[in-house]
Amino acid sequence: MREVLHIVTKPNDVLTAGMIATQQKQPDTQVTIMDLTVAEPDYTRLLEAIFAADSVAVW
Numbered sequence: 588m589r590e591v592l593h594i595v596t597k598p599n600d601v602l603t604a605g606m607i608a609t610q611q612k613q614p615d616t617q618v619t620i621m622d623l624t625v626a627e628p629d630y631t632r633l634l635e636a637i638f639a640a641d642s643v644a645v646w
Contacts, residue, residue: 589616592640594633598624603646 593607611618619640621633637643 589642590640591616591618592636592643593618593620594643594645595620595622595624596646600646606644606646 591610593603595603597603607618607620610616619636621636622628623633
């Protein structure tokens with residue numbers, strides 16, 4: 588299974604939401620979303636997710 592990581596840096600981005608929704612529908616893809624717009628982002632988890640992913644997109 589392909590691991591895709593989306594790192595969100597802007598809140599309420601329509602393009603990002605659309606891309607994530609499309610990839611989540613693919614049966615062979617595991618999508619992880621790390622939202623850096625929250626009050627206290629988990630940077631340790633982010634680093635682990637980056638190295639575990641096959642592909643990383645920063646929005």
